[in-house]
Amino acid sequence: MSDDSQQPIVIKRIKKVAAAHHGGAWKIAYADFVTAMMAFFLLMWLLGSTAQGDLEGIADHFQNPLRLTLSGGSGSGDSSSIIKGGGEDLSRSVGQVKRGEIETRTSLNLDAAKARMQGSDAGEDMAEALRERARLIDLKGRIEAIIEADPKLRSFKNQILMDITSEGLRIQIVDEQNRPMFSSASADLQPYTRDLMRAIGRALNDVPNRLSLSGHTDAARYGGGERGFSNWELSSNRANASRRELIAGGLSPDKVVRVVGLAETVPFNKDDPLDSTNRRISIIVMNKKTEDAVRAQGGQLDVNATEPVDDQQLRDNIEQHAPPQPGARAQPTGLRPVRSAPLPAAFAP
DSSP states (O other): OOOTTOOOOOOOOOOOOOOOOOOSHHHHHHHHHHHHHHHHHHHHHHHHHSOHHHHHHHHHHHHOHHHHHHHOOTTOOTTTOSSSOOSSOTTSSSOOOOBTTBOOOOOOOHHHHHHHHHHHHHHHHHHHHHHHHHHHHHHHHHHHHHHHHOHHHHTTGGGEEEEEETTEEEEEEEOBTTBOSBOTTSOOBOHHHHHHHHHHHHHHTTSSOOEEEEEEOOSOOOTTGGGSSOHHHHHHHHHHHHHHHHHHTTOOGGGEEEEEEOTTSSOSSTTOTTOGGGSEEEEEEEOHHHHHHHHSTTOOOOTTSSSOOOHHHHHHHHHHTOOSSSSSOOOOTTOOOSOOOOOOGGGOO
């Protein structure tokens, strides 16, 4: 007899079976949907941004593309397209006309083209002028360094004046009361002046610029007046003597394009015509603009950098400073004579 108090134990075993893989077909469908939507919105954007005339050209092509291809005309698309037909060119705002139906004209604005060319040339000239100015400033520094490094030349530092002008680098070597560059009333250079000129000549040969030399004297005159040996000859001889010393120092002879004597017509100290600083040699390392002006017919070089010198000015100065009478060397009234050496016998009246 079984015991009813004991219940049977039932064990349920659930067998789990994995579902079959459904694949990624839905991803492909979704991608196609997104692509179609993108194409749709792109089409809507193109239609909204296209002019009415362009839309009509596109419609004409789809209505009868063969007719437009054979007959040409507006909307044929053969003005800039390799393939004939195709409607109006969407890159243009007013459509097309078949090549050959209208006369093709090319208009050039000559004034604008000329202005552009001149502007380009002006820019190149400005750049060249800046490079040339930098080269002259560097030359100025080198000459100062050469003078400072040589004990014999260092004592002449106060007699050498250098500045950048519109003509180029101007180097002026002036007299001092107790240290003249030349013998009195002569073109013979003092020994220390020779050393100075040769040192400057070596430095000037390192730049491609050409030179202009001018000699200057004070207002003291010779007794023979302008008819004999005068300050014109003296200043010219001194400028030429300086040229020879520059070449002896290493300067190429073809770098010198002008050597002039200006007598007392361009004083350094205008308040005192007999001041020793008026006796000087001026060396101008010319820029290209000044060189072209000097080489041209009638070109003038502004040796004073502030007042141009012309023939009329030279004649006026000669008449103004003409001696009242021949004889002994005349001095202007009320002025102290500076050059008081006796007149050489060869130049005596």
